[in-house]
Structures are given as structure tokens and as C-alpha cells.
Amino acid sequence: MRAFSNFRSPKNIFYGKNAFSQVGKEASLKGSKALIISDKIMDSLGYVNECQNLLTKESVSSITYLGVASEPTDQYVSESLELFKQENCDIVISIGGGSCIDTAKAVAVLATNGGFIGDYMGGKKIAEQAPIPHIAIPTTAGTGSEATDVTVITNTSNDVKMMVKQPAFMPEVAIVDPLLTISSPKTVTSATGVDALSHAIEAYLSKRAQPMTDTLAVSAMKLIIKNLLTAYNDGGNEDAREAMSLGSLQAGLAFSNASVCLVHGMSRPIGALFHVPHGISNAMLLPAVLEFSKSSCISRLADIGRIFKPESNVSDEEAAELAVTSIKELCLQLNIPNLKGWGIDQKAYNEVLEKMAADAIDSGSPANNPRVPSHTELVELYQVCYDYQLAVQEIR
CATH class of the missing domain: 1.20.1090.10 (Dehydroquinate synthase-like - alpha domain)
Known part of the structure; x- marks a missing residue:
């Protein structure tokens, strides 16, 4: 008989056509003001606006950070975290590929645990406080980041991709709607x-x-x-x-x-x-x-x-x-x-x-x-x- 194993996943996973429609209801169960972390392409496709409309219907207000323009960096994390704090948000929603989702994971943890994302690399610092609720919505069929407790953030000071893996980085909710991937080139x-x-x-x-x-x-x-x-x-x-x-x-x-x-x-x-x-x-x-x-x-x-x-x-x-x-x-x-x-x-x-x-x-x-x-x-x-x-x- 083999030794026991541990298996982690988001608390809720919605998947299938039109799963995106659930974002407002889920967000309303977590808080009242969301920071949406996305990029300009997702914004131009209308996905960010659609998300905001779905949130509004459930009386959840929102602001956006659209600065993710490449592989996620510590700069994106610090910029979006500052916006999160300034606007007194209590939910994080990511819409896009793995870069947007990984950035949001870092924000959700740092908002309650503090420090620099690199502090958590290799378990040097453990996220002891519960993270901000994070709803992850992938628009590509590839990274799987919506269902992992891993974030990979580039340290711009030394060009090292910092892989951080801890339970706190797992999104609370994953919404996987294949219709959002049709726009992928x-x-x-x-x-x-x-x-x-x-x-x-x-x-x-x-x-x-x-x-x-x-x-x-x-x-x-x-x-x-x-x-x-x-x-x-x-x-x-x-x-x-x-x-x-x-x-x-x-x-x-x-x-x-x-x-x-x-x-x-x-x-x-x-x-x-x-x-x-x-x-x-x-x-x-x-x-x-x-x-x-x-x-x-x-x-x-x-x-x-x-x-x-x-x-x-x-x-x-x-x-x-x-x-x-x-x-x-x-x-x-x-x-x-x-x-x-x-x-x-x-x-x-x-x-x-x-x-x-x-x-x-x-x-x-x-x-x-x-x-x-x-x-x-x-x-x-x-x-x-x-x-x-x-x-x-x-x-x-």
C-alpha cells in the first residue's frame, strides 16, 4: 500500500459554455468591490466590460488594472496591489491568460500577508493569513493557472522567474468558459x-x-x-x-x-x-x-x-x-x-x-x-x- 497523498483544488470550479455568467453571483458572496486584473487585449475584446456588467447586476462595484502586457513581473504585482489598497477592494478577479491570473494570485496573498513576492519563494516566507478571495477566469486553454497553487513572477532586478508554490496562492473560484477562448489566435x-x-x-x-x-x-x-x-x-x-x-x-x-x-x-x-x-x-x-x-x-x-x-x-x-x-x-x-x-x-x-x-x-x-x-x-x-x-x- 502506498503512502497517503494530498490533493488541492479551488473551492469552486465552474466549467462549460456560459460559465462566465456566474462571476457576478460568486463575487457577491465574497465582497462588494473587485479589482479586475487583465490586459488591453481582453479589454478590447469586451471581456472586461462584460465582467463589470455582470458584477454590477449583483451590486458589486469594480475597478480595473490593465497593465499586464507580457509574462508577469514584480512590477505588475506592485502596481496592481497599490491600486487594490488605494481603492479599498475586497475581491480580486483575473481575466486573461496565465500572466493575468498569476499576477492576481500574488496580489491576493500580498494584500493580507505583506512583503515582496520573492520573499515567498522556496518557502522562505509562508502565507499564514487567508488571501483575498480570487476568482480566476482563463481566456486561453493552456496554463491551467486557474486551478493551481503556483505563481511564477519575474524578478525584474535579476531576470529570474520566481516560482512560488503555497496553498494560499490557489484561487478560491475558477470559472472556465470555453467560449472565451474562441478569440485566441x-x-x-x-x-x-x-x-x-x-x-x-x-x-x-x-x-x-x-x-x-x-x-x-x-x-x-x-x-x-x-x-x-x-x-x-x-x-x-x-x-x-x-x-x-x-x-x-x-x-x-x-x-x-x-x-x-x-x-x-x-x-x-x-x-x-x-x-x-x-x-x-x-x-x-x-x-x-x-x-x-x-x-x-x-x-x-x-x-x-x-x-x-x-x-x-x-x-x-x-x-x-x-x-x-x-x-x-x-x-x-x-x-x-x-x-x-x-x-x-x-x-x-x-x-x-x-x-x-x-x-x-x-x-x-x-x-x-x-x-x-x-x-x-x-x-x-x-x-x-x-x-x-x-x-x-x-x-x-
């Missing part, structure tokens, strides 16, 4: 979709996997693998968007409890130093990292290979290779570039290889990987990933 759909797939795969391969996370990770992989290309090629397909939103949510719940591994550990320094969006950098790294890890997780990778090709009657070794090959093929079809193709200068990249390897190890995520790399192996893997080629191979 193809590039966002592909990057966030592979990001969600990375979450599910790493949760399944993690040394900290447990039966609950396995169930969610497998379900998420099935939904994403079956529907990502359809959502990418036909963004208006509501069924595909609904499946992707559910898959992303399940993957978020899975990795929040089982943890991510080497892909995410390597991805954060790339994002911090070269400002590559998180989902894209994960997608760039996934095939090469799986090749590196394969020898230490044949059985589990074989399970993934059989999700891609359930009709295949092959050995575990062949099915594991099929998983890697299928992911390469998927990334090719989604036009995922390598780091060189993204435009990262090779000289600048080589100059920070040692720092990226050290920062990746310090994040703790690589330690959860089936094959844990040394510092030297991480440097070598970063070099491989720079101009990694997604060679087309025959899929059985």
Missing part, C-alpha cells in the same frame, strides 16, 4: 495547447505522481491530443474549444498536485532572459526533453504513445518512442519553432547557458523528472534545444 492556441499537454505529460511522468493526478493527466492528454489540431485549424469549433478548456483545467489540477518536471525547469530561465512566452518555450523544449528522459520512464511514456496511437500493437520500448515521435509530429503541424527559429541570438544564448542551468536546478522542478540531469547535462541539453530539429518520421 492560432499562435496562442498552439502554444498554450502544447503548454497544457506539457502539464499533463509532466504530471504523469513526475516522481510525485499519485492516483488522483494520474487519472486527471491521462484524461487531459486524451482530450488535448484529440482536439488541439482541430482548435488550431478551426478556431470557431466550439466542441474542440470546450474539450481543450476541460483538458487544460484537468492538466492544471494534475500538475499542481504532482508538480512539473524538467521542461518547466528549463523553460523559466528562457522566458526570463529572452522574454519568450511561457507556453511557447515549453513547446520548444518538450520533444528534446522527452528524448533525454525516455530511458528512465519507458513504461509511462509507452502509455502516452498508446494514447496517440491506441491501435498500435507494439512493445513498451516502441510505444515510448512512438510518444516522442508523435509529439514531434504534433509540434510540426502546429508550426512550433525552435529557439533559433524564434530569433534568439546564439552568442547571447551561449553566454547565459551556465546561468540558465543553475536557475533551472534552483527552481526544483528538474528534481521531479524521471531522469534528473546534472548541471553539465542541463547545459548540453540547452545547447541541443537551441536548433533542435523536429524531423518527420513515420508514425505507426
Whole structure:
């Protein structure tokens, strides 16, 4: 009998078409004035105004912070936290991708616990006071941040992505409405979709996997693998968007409890130093990292290979290779570039290889990987990933 495991999730999760309509009622149960953290794109699409109207109907007033313009930084956190305090808000609502949600997570905790968000990194400071109620509303099917107790904030003073994981950072309510993802352009759909797939795969391969996370990770992989290309090629397909939103949510719940591994550990320094969006950098790294890890997780990778090709009657070794090959093929079809193709200068990249390897190890995520790399192996893997080629191979 295995040792016990712990599983955390938001107190309430609303998902499915028109779930967004519940934001006013939920907010009215939490307070009377909301800070909405979003960005200018969400505002231009009308989502912020729609949220405000839904709040008004339930007698909840609101103000907006629309300054999130890239991966979340400590500057966004301090600006929105100051606004929260000035306006005497008592609820935080995030609308957008993972950047908006992660920013709101930090505000919700710092508003009651104080300090700098970096203080909480590595458990140096524990959030002992209950956070401000946070309602998270994703508009992409990818990060899963609405269902995790993790926030990743870039420290602008040293270009380090600070990963903070504590129960207090879990949103109180997640509202997952696939209709909000229809506006996502193809590039966002592909990057966030592979990001969600990375979450599910790493949760399944993690040394900290447990039966609950396995169930969610497998379900998420099935939904994403079956529907990502359809959502990418036909963004208006509501069924595909609904499946992707559910898959992303399940993957978020899975990795929040089982943890991510080497892909995410390597991805954060790339994002911090070269400002590559998180989902894209994960997608760039996934095939090469799986090749590196394969020898230490044949059985589990074989399970993934059989999700891609359930009709295949092959050995575990062949099915594991099929998983890697299928992911390469998927990334090719989604036009995922390598780091060189993204435009990262090779000289600048080589100059920070040692720092990226050290920062990746310090994040703790690589330690959860089936094959844990040394510092030297991480440097070598970063070099491989720079101009990694997604060679087309025959899929059985």
C-alpha cells in the first residue's frame, strides 16, 4: 500500500459554455468591490466590460488594472496591489491568460500577508493569513493557472522567474468558459495547447505522481491530443474549444498536485532572459526533453504513445518512442519553432547557458523528472534545444 497523498483544488470550479455568467453571483458572496486584473487585449475584446456588467447586476462595484502586457513581473504585482489598497477592494478577479491570473494570485496573498513576492519563494516566507478571495477566469486553454497553487513572477532586478508554490496562492473560484477562448489566435492556441499537454505529460511522468493526478493527466492528454489540431485549424469549433478548456483545467489540477518536471525547469530561465512566452518555450523544449528522459520512464511514456496511437500493437520500448515521435509530429503541424527559429541570438544564448542551468536546478522542478540531469547535462541539453530539429518520421 502506498503512502497517503494530498490533493488541492479551488473551492469552486465552474466549467462549460456560459460559465462566465456566474462571476457576478460568486463575487457577491465574497465582497462588494473587485479589482479586475487583465490586459488591453481582453479589454478590447469586451471581456472586461462584460465582467463589470455582470458584477454590477449583483451590486458589486469594480475597478480595473490593465497593465499586464507580457509574462508577469514584480512590477505588475506592485502596481496592481497599490491600486487594490488605494481603492479599498475586497475581491480580486483575473481575466486573461496565465500572466493575468498569476499576477492576481500574488496580489491576493500580498494584500493580507505583506512583503515582496520573492520573499515567498522556496518557502522562505509562508502565507499564514487567508488571501483575498480570487476568482480566476482563463481566456486561453493552456496554463491551467486557474486551478493551481503556483505563481511564477519575474524578478525584474535579476531576470529570474520566481516560482512560488503555497496553498494560499490557489484561487478560491475558477470559472472556465470555453467560449472565451474562441478569440485566441492560432499562435496562442498552439502554444498554450502544447503548454497544457506539457502539464499533463509532466504530471504523469513526475516522481510525485499519485492516483488522483494520474487519472486527471491521462484524461487531459486524451482530450488535448484529440482536439488541439482541430482548435488550431478551426478556431470557431466550439466542441474542440470546450474539450481543450476541460483538458487544460484537468492538466492544471494534475500538475499542481504532482508538480512539473524538467521542461518547466528549463523553460523559466528562457522566458526570463529572452522574454519568450511561457507556453511557447515549453513547446520548444518538450520533444528534446522527452528524448533525454525516455530511458528512465519507458513504461509511462509507452502509455502516452498508446494514447496517440491506441491501435498500435507494439512493445513498451516502441510505444515510448512512438510518444516522442508523435509529439514531434504534433509540434510540426502546429508550426512550433525552435529557439533559433524564434530569433534568439546564439552568442547571447551561449553566454547565459551556465546561468540558465543553475536557475533551472534552483527552481526544483528538474528534481521531479524521471531522469534528473546534472548541471553539465542541463547545459548540453540547452545547447541541443537551441536548433533542435523536429524531423518527420513515420508514425505507426
